[in-house]
Amino acid sequence: MSMVPPSRSQTSWPRGVYQYGNKYIQQTKPLSLVLTINLYPLINYTFGTKEPLYEKDSFVAARFQCMSEEFDKFGMRRTVEVVLIVHEHHLPQLLRRFNFIYN
16 A cells, blocks of 8 residues: 655645645745945045034024924924945944934
8 A cells, every 4th residue: 555645735844835725825926135235445434524513503492492493394304414334344334424413
């Protein structure tokens, strides 16, 4: 007497084969995103300083009032000013210029 193994459509193993033969479950192809980003060494860049820009509002309350008016006029800020992707010691680094005061 010989044993006939069940067909693949009747088993849930291996992965990707569904028990109900795709009757109820749609099998989708995985999404692939190919994106090339050039990373340059950090030593290729030089960083300097500039003279500080003085705020037109020297008081904290006046600064918050100005920020509130800017928010009412333009809404929430959706951009960053600078993002630089480099590598140091063969590890990618993300450098971002932080601006703590809303200009």
